[in-house]
Amino acid sequence: xxxxxxxxxxxxxxxxxxxxxxxxxxxxxxxxxxxxxxxxxxxxxxxxxxxxxxxxxxxxxxxxxxxxxxxxxxxxxxxxxxxxxxxxxxxxxxxxxxxxxxxxxxxxxxxxxxxxxxxxxxxxxxxxxxxxxxxxxxxxxxxxxxxxxxxxxxxxxxxxxxxxxxxxxxxxxxxxxxxxxx
Numbered sequence: 001x002x003x004x005x006x007x008x009x010x011x012x013x014x015x016x017x018x019x020x021x022x023x024x025x026x027x028x029x030x031x032x033x034x035x036x037x038x039x040x041x042x043x044x045x046x047x048x049x050x051x052x053x054x055x056x057x058x059x060x061x062x063x064x065x066x067x068x069x070x071x072x073x074x075x076x077x078x079x080x081x082x083x084x085x086x087x088x089x090x091x092x093x094x095x096x097x098x099x100x101x102x103x104x105x106x107x108x109x110x111x112x113x114x115x116x117x118x119x120x121x122x123x124x125x126x127x128x129x130x131x132x133x134x135x136x137x138x139x140x141x142x143x144x145x146x147x148x149x150x151x152x153x154x155x156x157x158x159x160x161x162x163x164x165x166x167x168x169x170x171x172x173x174x175x176x177x178x179x180x181x182x
Contacts, residue, residue, distance in 0.1 A: 002056050002087050007046040009036040015055050016048055023074035027140045034173075042169045044071075049088050057088050061096070062162070067154060068096050069162055070103040089128055093149070100150030102158075107136060107143035122147075135159055 007016065017032050030038065039046050045061040057075035061068055070092065075085045093101075103125065108118040122145075130147040133154040137144050148154045 002049045002051055002084075002091065004091065005048045005050060007039070007048050007058070009040045012036060012039075012046075013048075013055075016058055019055065019058065019074050019076055020072070022077070024072070025142075027142065037173050038169060041173045042166075047092075049091070056084050059088065059092055061092070062166075063096075063099075064162070064165075066100065066152070067148070067150075067158060067162070068099050068101045070101055073103075085124070086128075089124075093128065100148065100152040100154075101130075102133070102146055102148045102154055103130065104137075104144045104146050107145045110143040 005011075020032065020035070021029065029035075038044065039060075043063060045063055046058070047061075048058045049056040055076065056079060058072070059070065059074075060072040062071050073085075073089070073092075075088065079085075105121055105125070106112075106114075106118045108115065108122040110118075112118070125147050128149075130149050133146045133148050135146045135154055135156050135158075137159065146154060146159060
């Protein structure tokens with residue numbers, strides 16, 4: 001049975017950090033120390049999933065009124081394709097079932113070396129009730145597509161609003177030298 005454990009800056013483990021840093025391309029990562037600061041600054045739902053002492057994965061969700069953003073979702077490489085991700089995603093969907101939810105992922109149609117992996121990931125989310133919104137963005141040469149679950153339409157303005165909120169938290173987050181002064 002997979003058990004959920006809320007994560008914050010004080011109980012985040014090195015194992016979680018390694019999973020985060022290996023599961024996502026560096027250009028898609030917020031530096032770990034900055035992410036931990038955001039966890040304490042933003043209303044983020046950072047959850048680790050365990051089977052006994054074994055880390056099965058983690059999710060980071062930005063809960064919002066209009067759309068919850070399923071921001072990060074990772075399962076250790078040896079557990080991928082074994083139903084662990086399915087179990088975790090099912091728990092996450094159940095937790096947020098009364099809400100409209102979005103996620104962004106690398107566009108499966110962009111020509112790249114990992115296109116087959118992107119297509120499998122897209123199919124995984126589609127099988128689990130997510131649909132394409134037709135909204136996307138490019139960052140650093142990587143195209144992202146937005147998928148949603150729920151009946152509300154998702155627009156580029158909705159995405160811009162989420163990014164603006166993220167930037168407002170980021171811009172107002174205490175900087176390392178400010179923390180030393182307090």
